[in-house]
Amino acid sequence: MSLNLRQIEVFRAIMITGSISGAARLLSVSQPAISRLLAYTEDRLKLKLFERVKGRVQPTPEARRLFAEVDQVHQGVLRVNEIAEELRRRGTGSVRIVASPSIGQAIIPTAVARFRASYPDVRIEIEILTLTELVAKVGANRVDLGLSVLPVDEPTVFSSQIxxxxxxxxxxxxxxxxxxxxxxxxxxxxxxxxxxxxxxxxxxxxxxxxxxxxxxxxxxxxxxxxxxxxxxxxxxxxxxxxxxxxxxxxxxxxxxxxxxxxxxxxRVHLLSSRLEPMSHIARAFVHHLRQLFGSPPPATSQGEDFDVAHLT
Missing domain, CATH: 3.40.190.290 (D-Maltodextrin-Binding Protein; domain 2)
Known part of the structure; x- marks a missing residue:
């Protein structure tokens, strides 16, 4: 048997709330409805997903393993809804950016401010992540672009120095x-x-x-x-x-x-997924980012002062 989206939704709600009642409140349905669907799902899967302990449910190892995949499906469904909303708003679109802390400190905010002047209605999401987290999101095509001050060698990620x-x-x-x-x-x-x-x-x-x-x-x-x-x-x-x-x-x-x-x-590395081309609106953001950097900053040799604000 294959799980349908409703069963996935109920299973995830039980996992994140830790109880049948919590899942019912989260999904705005009755507790008996959650219990019936869970029992039906376990019966059809031929898997015990939860142990009942003192009125609460404890996930089995099989449930924990399943949850890792279910959560990815849930994120995918959320993304589908986001895209549908963007299309409803006549394609104003969004740009999802992940960045190293150094780049996220002032460069990304400055680039966003300049980008806003031309694209005031575009939704922008920014996350500051470690290198491992950043590469994982770009490689899985969960964001539009990434920016790192460290080099990246990952088959699913395209990297260019900017x-x-x-x-x-x-x-x-x-x-x-x-x-x-x-x-x-x-x-x-x-x-x-x-x-x-x-x-x-x-x-x-x-x-x-x-x-x-x-x-x-x-x-x-x-x-x-x-x-x-x-x-x-x-x-x-x-x-x-x-x-x-x-x-x-x-x-x-x-x-x-x-x-x-x-x-x-x-070096600042621009990262994008090899799974599909960058969207038009994301490329527009990259254009503003490149304008902000201009040509690579001149090398500062020994004996020369460095202006902290020279990148503004």
Whole structure:
């Protein structure tokens, strides 16, 4: 027997609420109706989906395995309804974007503001995700495009470089490092550093840059994302290494940024699914994004100052 959409809906409601009564409230139907449909579904599937324990239902291992697939079907149905709504509104459309935290901090908001001037009625969804989550959504064609400061090697994802920057050392105004034009890894040795998880893609990238010197570097605070590192530095809680994209705009007025030498480049990668072409409205957003970046920022050599707001 194959499950129909109503059975899938009821099964999912029981799983997420943990009870027959909760599912009934969620779906606005009676408890007996939920119980009857569940019993019918279990009978036809020849599977025990729930154990009845003290008036509640406990999902069996088979139910948990089934739920992983059912939830994907549910998300697909939601997407169908969203598309139908977009078509009803005469194709104004939507753009679903996932991005690395650095790109999502100021660059995506600026691009959205510029895009809105030409497309005021387009619905825009933005999620800031880890690299793994980002690639999964783009590869499954659940979003229109993704933006990452780290390279992606995934067969289902098309990747192209749209901008280049570099790693920067950031410190509070008045800090000893602020007097330098550029910062060597050895210059960091006297100061505790705000770092990233050593097993994260971003942390690995930063660690690779730090290996250019034998000088010991001490990390006494660990964060997951670069905006967190910037917030800590602005509060006077330490110094950090971040990509220059997170420094765009005027979010961090009390931060001084200096290029890290030797130079370590960072690139913004535009990601899209290989499963189907990008929509017209998504391509229009990419056009505004490319205009925002312009040509890749010029390399900042040692001895040159770096303007935190140069990407605005």
């Amino acid at each position: 901008a280049e920057g570099r790693l920067m050392v950031i410190c509070p105004k008045g800090h000893e490092l602020a007097a330098l034009k550029a910062v060597k890894v050895a210059d960091l040795a006297p100061f505790p550093l705000i770092g990233y998880g050593s097993q994260t893609p971003y942390g690995i990238h930063v660690e690779r840059a730090l290996r250019s010197s034998r000088a010991p570097v001490r990390i006494n605070t660990q964060v997951r994302f670069t905006p967190q590192a910037c917030a800590l530095v602005q509060a006077g809680a330490g110094i950090a290494i971040v990509d220059e994209f997170v420094l765009s705009g005027r979010t961090w007025p009390d931060i001084v940024a200096r290029p890290l030498v030797p130079k370590t480049t960072m």
